Amino acid sequence: MAPASDACIGAPLALVTWEPDTGKFEFGPGLDALKVATGQDNVPLAVVAVTGLPRTGKSSLLNQLVRELLGLELPPEHGFKTGHTTEACTQGLDMWWPPLPVRLPQAGMDSDGSVAATGAVSRAAAGRPTHRLLLLDVEGTSAARMCKSRSVRVMALTALLSSLFVYNSMNVIDEDAVERLGLVGEVVRRVREHAGAHTGGLGKHAPTFVWVLRDAHLQPAVINGREETPTEYMERQLAPLSRKGANGTHGADPDGDGGGNGGAGDDPRTALRALFPHANECRMLPQPLADGGRLRAGAGPGSLGATDLAPAFREGVRELATLIAARARPKSWGGGQAPGATPTAGSACEGGGGCAAATPVTGPVLAALLEAYVGAINSGAVPVIADAWEATLRRECDRACTAAEEAYEAAWVEGPEPQDTQELRQRHEACLAAARKEFEAIAVGPASLKHQFEQQWRAVVQSRYNERLAVLLGRQAEAARRQAEEAQREAAQARREMEKAQERAAAALRQAEAAAAQAAAAQQQAAAAQREAAEARELAAEARQAVAQAQRQADVAIAEAAKSRQQAEAERERAEAVRRQAEELRRREIDARQAMADAAMRAEEAQQQCVAYEKARRAEQFRAEEAARCAEAERQQAAAAQRCAEEARQQAAAEAKQREEAAWRARHAEQQRQAAEAERQLADEASRQAAAEKKGAEAERDRARGAALITAMAAALTLLLKLRG
Incomplete structure (x- = not known):
């Protein structure tokens, strides 16, 4: 095997410890590790517990199993704590964390789980991962200074948690070993699967049992010409005694549940068969070393390398590891067995029918079950598996x-x-x-x-x-309201702009009217100018006639030119003035025509502006009407949204009321359950008191009978003495 670092192999964690001062179990850090298990660690767990008498090598065996299941060499100081003194090392329950991966081999394993080929299961690469093994190192039970109550509690908790129960003892199965293991029979009487209707002990939740005999050196017995196997040897030793055995004890339990009458003389073999109804196994391991001197010097099997161990011991541990990996299956609840598990009586898989979906034990589920079992055991109550599972499932679902x-x-x-x-x-x-x-x-x-x-x-x-x-x-709804308000503001703005446009149009009309008035005035001025021009033309004609007349007069009066030169010059000046007046009249006519053309152009522009203002007014009025329609639609949408919001609020209030009613019903049901539990405890107490009173009455009756017998004997003796006298 190759050496491994601490990071890849894991380490032991305290799961449950025993507090001597209070006489109760307490939780270690292993519980928190189970609760927060996620990813590849939060898979179905098969719990393998190794228990037995103190100082019988349980922790050392677990270290060797870890080595074989991992396929890695553990460091000498790594693993479960071991020691070489008479003082026990393990207190309570320790677990190996993280759980060890398991691969089911596809070949080399018989259907009953026996090994057909050697080799660690962890090296069966052709298999497929199914679950993980959680190894538990349990403190030794039935020690010299350990009270029976503590041993029973440790054994009960171990049986409740484990999927595979390994009992580790020395050499042979003798009557003392059976009596010591018979302590588990107390678990059958203390642990019940269901309250009331079901009284079948652990039933389908019982673990598989493997008895490991350490330092075995005796040869197997030959029965009917054949050497018996270790499992056959165990079955023969655990076979129920006759109704009246050689030691005077009663044998088989007629009810078959291991409970019997609860007397101290019941055969523990019957209780063991009731507690472990599945196919069980026995394995024998020789001494770890051919010479035990080194072990006595302080180096336990857990601190020895693989090469330091005897080959037969290494082979036995390898076969035991393969058997554990093949037989250990996660417990489940709710109809079926875990994958690969053998159907048991009373399970949903019995009879060849299909198995209902089952709930396997994972890290958080195991943590919740452990809390429920430890709480019940610490309070002195009887753990009820159905109640613990139901509470666990509800807690995980919550x-x-x-x-x-x-x-x-x-x-x-x-x-x-x-x-x-x-x-x-x-x-x-x-x-x-x-x-x-x-x-x-x-x-x-x-x-x-x-x-x-x-x-x-x-x-x-x-x-x-x-x-x-x-x-x-x-x-x-608020946005729609704001949009409606904005639309209303825009509509008001549009109305104001439309009013301004109307005012501008009225002003333009007034300007057009003024321009038309100016044009009419210009036309009148033009008509006056035309009249003046006509008068000027008439004056010009008269002037021309006067000039002609003057010329004629000049021609006539050439002779008189000298005499009338001054008159002619005057006449010429008057003619020049008339000419200038005529030219002025022509310029005034041209200006009047230009003013008429400008007035006509301004009138046309005023008319076009009036038409444009009228179109703008109509467009503004249409936009205002459209904005009013949009505002009305937005208002209706906002009202619908408010109605939807009110309906949603009412629905939320109704759901809140339903949740409050459901919580009240749950609290009421819990109060009823607590009341029923209190009544049951009162009934049990009344039964115990009645039994005590019955025993007292019988004692009083026996004393009265004794007194009466003594009185009769005294009277007889007195009579006899009188007769003799």
Whole structure:
């Protein structure tokens, strides 16, 4: 084997310790390790417990089994604590953590679990991983200074937890060993599977039993010409005695449940068969070394290397490891056996029918069961497997509900906040998928129980979704209200702008009217200018006639030119003035025509502006009407959203009321159960008192009979003396 580091092989952890001052069990760090087991550690666990008398090599054997199952060499100082003195090392229950992986070999193993080929199971690479082995090192029982109550409690807790129960003793199976192991028979009377209707002991939850005989050196017996196997030897030694055995004890229990009448003289063999009803095995191991001197010097088998051990011992440990890996299966609850387990009487697999889905023991489930069993044992009550399993399954399902709710909230905070109901619904579905995955990873138990708790966490997350939906609808309603207000403000602004446009159009009309008036005035001025021009033309014609007349007069009066030169010059100046007046009249006519053209252009522009203002007014009026319609639609949508939010709030309130009623019913049921338990305890106390009173009455009756007998004898003696006298 190759050496291994501490990180890859694991180490022992204290699971349960015994507190001498209080006389009760206390939990060690191993319980927390089981609770937080996740990933590859949170798989079905097959609990293998090694128990027996103190100082018989239980811890050393476990170290050798760890070495074989891992296929690695343990460091000398690593493993379960061992010692070479008479003082016991293990107190309570220690476990090897993490659990050891198991691979079921596909070949080399008979159907009954016997080894057909040597080699550690952990090296069977062709197999497939199924579960893990949790090895328990149990303190020695029936020690000289250990009270019987403590031994019974340790043995009861070990039998309840283990899937495979290994009893380690020395050399041979003698009557003392059977009587010591008969202590387990007390467990049958103390532990019941169901209250009331079912009284079958541990039933299908009983562990498989393997008896390991250490330092065996005797040859097997020959019976009917054949050497018997160690298992046959064990079966012969544990066969029930006759009804009246050689030692005077009663044998088989007529009820078959190992309980008998509860008397001290009951045959422990019957109790053992009731406690371990499955196919059991016996294995013999020789001495670890051919010479035990080194062991007595202080080096126990757990601290020796593989090469330091005797070959026969190494081979025996290897076969025992293979047997344990093949036979140890996780316990289960709820209809069927764990995969690969042999169907037992009363299980759902019996009779060839299909097995119902079962709940195997994982780390958290085992931790919850351990808490339930230790709590019952510490309080002096009788552990009820059905109640413990039911409480465990409910606790794990409740933890799964909490984890699902946390996963839902953790998935919700990832990503932006949804802005509409469709995004909100999609986010809700994605968060539900994450919560469902987390719930399925933790929840255990039958489908009906898981469905019940699934409905519970679904109701919680649905309530949270409804609250978020109500908040979103409220925000949408508020946004719609703000949009409606904004639309109303825009409509008012549009109305104001339309009024301004109308005012501008009226001003434009007034300007157009003024321009038209100006144009009319210009036309009048143009008509006046035309009249003045006509008058100017008439004056010009008259002037031309006057010029012609003057020329004629000049021609006529050339002779008189000299005489009338001054008159002619005057006439010429008057003609020049008339000409200038005519030119001025022509310019005024041109200006009047230009003013008429400008007035006509301004009138046309005013008319076009009036048309444009009229179109703008109509467009503004249409937009205002459209905005009013949109505002009305938004108002109706906001009212519908408010109604939806109110319905969601009412639904959330109804769901909250239903949750309160369910919690009240659960509390009421718990109070009724506690009351019933108190009445049962009062009834048991009354029964015990009645039995005590009956015994007292019988004692009083016996004393009265003795007194009467003494009185009669005295009277007879007195009469005899009188007769003789």
